Amino acid sequence: MTTATIAGAKKTGLARIVERWPVKTAVWLIAILWTIPSFGLLVTSFRPRDDIRGSGWWTVFPDVWDKAHWTLSNYQTVLSTGGFANAFLNSLAVTIPAVVIPITIAAFAAYGFAWMDFPGRHVLFALVVGLMVVPLQMALIPILRLYTRFDLVGSFPAVWLAHAGFGLPLAVYLLRNYMGSLPSSVIESAQIDGADHFTIFWRLILPLSVPVLASFAIFQFLWVWNDFLVALVFLGLEPRSQVLTVALANLAGNRGEAEHLLPAAAFVSMVLPMVVFLSLQRYFVRGLTAGSVKG
Amino acid sequence: MTVSRPSSKRRTRPTPTAGVGRAAPPWRTLAVFLAPAFILYTIFLVFPLAQALFFSLFEWKGSARGSFVGLQNFATLFGRFPLNEQLPRALMHNSIFFVVTMIIQVSLGLLFAVLLQREFRGRQFFRTVYVLPFMISPLVVGYVWSLILNPTFGPVNATLRSLGLDGLARPWLGDPSTAFPTIMLVNVWFWLGFPMLLFAAGLAAIPEDFAEAAQVDGANRWQVFRHVTFPLLIPVFGTVTVLTFIRSFNVFGLVWSLGGVDGGPVGTTDVLGLLFYRTAFRGGVDAFGVASALAVIMFAVIFGAAIVFRWWFHRLEGGLT
Numbered sequence: 001m002t003t004a005t006i007a008g009a010k011k012t013g014l015a016r017i018v019e020r021w022p023v024k025t026a027v028w029l030i031a032i033l034w035t036i037p038s039f040g041l042l043v044t045s046f047r048p049r050d051d052i053r054g055s056g057w058w059t060v061f062p063d064v065w066d067k068a069h070w071t072l073s074n075y076q077t078v079l080s081t082g083g084f085a086n087a088f089l090n091s092l093a094v095t096i097p098a099v100v101i102p103i104t105i106a107a108f109a110a111y112g113f114a115w116m117d118f119p120g121r122h123v124l125f126a127l128v129v130g131l132m133v134v135p136l137q138m139a140l141i142p143i144l145r146l147y148t149r150f151d152l153v154g155s156f157p158a159v160w161l162a163h164a165g166f167g168l169p170l171a172v173y174l175l176r177n178y179m180g181s182l183p184s185s186v187i188e189s190a191q192i193d194g195a196d197h198f199t200i201f202w203r204l205i206l207p208l209s210v211p212v213l214a215s216f217a218i219f220q221f222l223w224v225w226n227d228f229l230v231a232l233v234f235l236g237l238e239p240r241s242q243v244l245t246v247a248l249a250n251l252a253g254n255r256g257e258a259e260h261l262l263p264a265a266a267f268v269s270m271v272l273p274m275v276v277f278l279s280l281q282r283y284f285v286r287g288l289t290a291g292s293v294k295g
Numbered sequence: 296m297t298v299s300r301p302s303s304k305r306r307t308r309p310t311p312t313a314g315v316g317r318a319a320p321p322w323r324t325l326a327v328f329l330a331p332a333f334i335l336y337t338i339f340l341v342f343p344l345a346q347a348l349f350f351s352l353f354e355w356k357g358s359a360r361g362s363f364v365g366l367q368n369f370a371t372l373f374g375r376f377p378l379n380e381q382l383p384r385a386l387m388h389n390s391i392f393f394v395v396t397m398i399i400q401v402s403l404g405l406l407f408a409v410l411l412q413r414e415f416r417g418r419q420f421f422r423t424v425y426v427l428p429f430m431i432s433p434l435v436v437g438y439v440w441s442l443i444l445n446p447t448f449g450p451v452n453a454t455l456r457s458l459g460l461d462g463l464a465r466p467w468l469g470d471p472s473t474a475f476p477t478i479m480l481v482n483v484w485f486w487l488g489f490p491m492l493l494f495a496a497g498l499a500a501i502p503e504d505f506a507e508a509a510q511v512d513g514a515n516r517w518q519v520f521r522h523v524t525f526p527l528l529i530p531v532f533g534t535v536t537v538l539t540f541i542r543s544f545n546v547f548g549l550v551w552s553l554g555g556v557d558g559g560p561v562g563t564t565d566v567l568g569l570l571f572y573r574t575a576f577r578g579g580v581d582a583f584g585v586a587s588a589l590a591v592i593m594f595a596v597i598f599g600a601a602i603v604f605r606w607w608f609h610r611l612e613g614g615l616t
Contacts, residue, residue, distance in 0.1 A: 027410055031424045034484065037439050038427070040450065044442070056450050102335075109332035116320050116328065131340050133541055133601040137571045138590040139343035141350065141583055145358065146338075165339020168332060197324050226432035228548040229572070245434050245548070252438055252552065263442070266435045273430040281423065285496045 038270075045263035046070050052260040074264035082261060083239050084268050087247040091225060091269075093156055094235075094243055098163035098224045099217055102171050105164070107213070110175030111201045115187060125176065132169040139166070140233055147234065154241060158234045163227070167220050178212035179205055214283035221276055244269040344594070351587035356580055368588035371581070378574070378585070384562060385570045386596070388475065392566070393543035395479050396486070400539060401532065403483070404490035411491075412498050422495070426488030433485065437552025440481045444468055468553055471563040478553050478564055485549065486542070490535045497531035498524070533608035537601060544597050547572070567593055 043057040048071045051060075060069045079085040112118075113125050143162060144153070152158040182205065190200050206213075228245040235241050237250065251258050251265055277284070351368050354361035372378055411422055428436065443449050446466035455464040467477045501524060509519045547568035550558060556573060558565025571593070575586035 023410055023413075024415075027421050030407065031421055034424055034428065037443055037484070038431075040443065041439050053448070056448055056453055058450060105331045105335060108328045112325065112328035116325060118320075118325055128336065131336075131344070133537070133597055134340060134344060135541075135545055135590070135593050135597055137545075137568065137575075138347050138594050139339060141575060141587055141590070142343035142346035143339065145346075148358070161335070162339060165335050168336055169340070172332060197320055197328070201328075222430060226434070226548075228432065228434050228551070229568075233576070245432050248432075248434055248438070249552070262438050266438055269435055270431055273432075274427070277426075277430050278423070281426075285492050 041263045041266060045074055045267050046072070048073070049260040052263075074261055075268070078261050078264045078268060082247070082251065082258075082265065083242075084244065084247055084265055086239070087242055087244045088268060090241060091243040091245075092272075094159050094163075094231070095221060095224045097156075097160040098167075099220045101160060101164040102167040102220060103213060103217060106168055106171035106175050106216075107206065107209070108201070109172050110179050111197075111205055113172070113176045114180040115200075115205070116197065125172075128169050128172050132173065136166060136229065140229075144233060153234060154236055154238065156235075156241070159230060162230055162234060163220075163224050166230075167223065170219070171216050174216050175209065175212055179209055182208055211283045211286045214280050215286065218277060218280050218284050222273055225273055347587045347590045347594075350583060351591050353584060354581065355584040358583060364584075368581070368584040369592075371585050372588050372592070381562065381565060381570055382589070382592075385558070385565045385567045388558075388564065388566050389544050389546070391475070392479060392482075392546060393540055396482060396543055397536065397539055399479075399483050400487060400490050401535065404487055404535070405494050405528075407487070407491040408494035408498055411495060422492075425491055428485045429488045431485070433546075433548035434552045436481065436485045437549050440484075441468060441553055444477065469560055471560045474554060474560055475564045478550060481553065482546075482549060490539075493531050493535055494528065497528045501527050529608065529612045533604070533612075536608070537604055540600060540604065541597065544568075544593065 040057045043060060044052055047057065047060065047069060051069065063069070113121060139162075147153045147158050186204060186208075187200055190204055195203075226245065228249065231243045231246050232249075235243060235246065237246060242250070248262075248265055248269060252262060350360070352363060352365060354364045354367070372382060407425060411418055431439070444451055444467040446452060446464075446469065451467065452464040455461070465473060467473050505523050505527070506519050509523050514522070545568060546566055550564055550566050550569060554560075554564035556569060556577075558569050567589075571586060571589050574589055575582055578585060
């Protein structure tokens with residue numbers, strides 16, 4: 001960032017003004033285009049049912065302070081009778097272990113791949129990376145059969161383990177690349193001091209790997225929280241165990257009946273990912289690009 | 296990132312002397328570090344992969360496996376109506392989806408990244424705004440846009456009408472000729488922030504003095520971009536290509552929410568993911584066999600293409616830098 005500033009300052013004043021305006025306009029136009037859909041959704045979610053069906057959301061703006069235009073009832077309905085409060089908790093119960101399990105397992109494996117010498121290390125790692133492109137669909141039927149045999153269908157652990165398995169290749173890949181790029185002198189001096197692999201892993205490597213751990217955590221969190229297919233297949237449509245995406249699909253399924261509730265329901269599902277991303281975003285790119293870009 | 300080189304540069308790190316650094320640890324330590332990943336990996340990736348191949352060669356009655364039938368499930372997939380029409384159509388749609396998404400994503404994603412490369416006030420804000428749709432579930436993105444594109448009270452048609460362009464107002468998702476292009480555009484809105492972030496990271500990693508040296512030699516800004524910046528971004532292009540490819544062939548929730556489980560209207564938005572779901576979970580009595588065959592085909596296409604991409608970018612990188 002500092003280098004960019006220095007380069008910018010080197011340009012002459014005129015050139016900067018000429019090239020600045022089109023850029024600023026473009027940047028603002030894109031930003032408006034990118035926010036309007038979500039903004040419209042937010043406005044709609046607070047409008048009374050009959051208004052939603054009768055007119056577009058932008059019609060509230062001439063008299064925006066009129067209380068008759070606004071209501072919280074969509075959120076109340078969605079959360080209570082719509083079952084979205086329960087679905088939100090289910091999504092949390094699915095997502096947190098489905099993020100923690102693969103990170104923990106992958107961190108150990110990534111350390112092994114990066115800092116332990118054993119025969120077949122490169123071949124094994126290539127295999128891990130190679131299977132990253134396997135389409136999810138390929139594994140659904142065999143895993144469903146496996147779960148049926150152990151009576152796991154419809155239970156949270158079924159989804160935790162499936163997501164952990166599917167997320168593992170990316171996790172091992174990212175973590176290994178990051179851990180491998182840490183200076184070897186640190187590890188060597190620790191070994192000279194008599195530290196074993198567990199100590200080095202726990203006291204040195206893990207604290208140094210926080211960016212990549214956070215980065216994968218965001219990625220996996222978004223993936224699991226927003227996942228529809230895996231939840232649909234392994235958890236199903238039961239109101240008791242359904243997650244937010246499945247509840248949303250259900251709500252949209254009875255078209256007409258509940259269409260005015262969709263915006264509020266959609267926002268309930270969007271809140272947590274936004275919070276997670278905004279609070280951890282500075283790590284996101286740093287960890288993800290550790291393999292392909294230096295930085 | 297996905298299949299780019301497993302950081303060959305880092306192997307050049309001086310090998311530690313004997314007894315220090317990466318000495319072979321006792322097998323028990325090794326097992327503690329690697330066994331959990333190995334077990335999970337085997338159960339959820341290797342084993343299903345092998346099993347799907349195996350299942351596709353058998354006759355199925357519900358979830359009961361029958362006798363070995365060779366390639367009959369594949370024959371069904373390519374021969375039985377309506378699958379014989381749906382499979383090529385879905386494959387075609389996924390391919391178009393990939394190509395169009397790539398063209399828009401690479402050009403616009405890079406443009407956005409370049410626009411936000413220079414330091415100015417609010418840069419981080421804009422970057423965040425562009426990436427925000429990426430946080431939303433594909434399913435929700437679909438519903439947001441089906442509200443916006445609603446033929447009667449959606450803002451898109453209302454805007455067109457108020458501009459006197461009544462002829463352009465249409466049921467965007469209900470018209471077979473516009474439904475799929477519309478879905479691809481929605482996908483651009485949804486996903487563009489991610490390649491932008493990757494390109495931005497790539498641009499930030501290029502040392503300033505490279506460009507300055509070229510400018511000193513008399514290169515104009517376009518030449519600097521074409522001959523200095525662009526070649527150095529090739530690895531990022533590789534990453535974006537592979538990720539876009541995987542995602543394009545796995546697209547599911549977005550199309551489900553915009554076109555329904557049948558990829559409507561009249562199958563014009565049908566994709567492999569939906570076809571697989573219908574075949575496996577809403578198919579006939581032999582569904583598991585046919586769906587496994589479909590999974591094998593999907594694997595072959597995606598895995599094959601990923602290898603080709605990797606080889607191609609490797610060559611491209613060697614040729615340009």
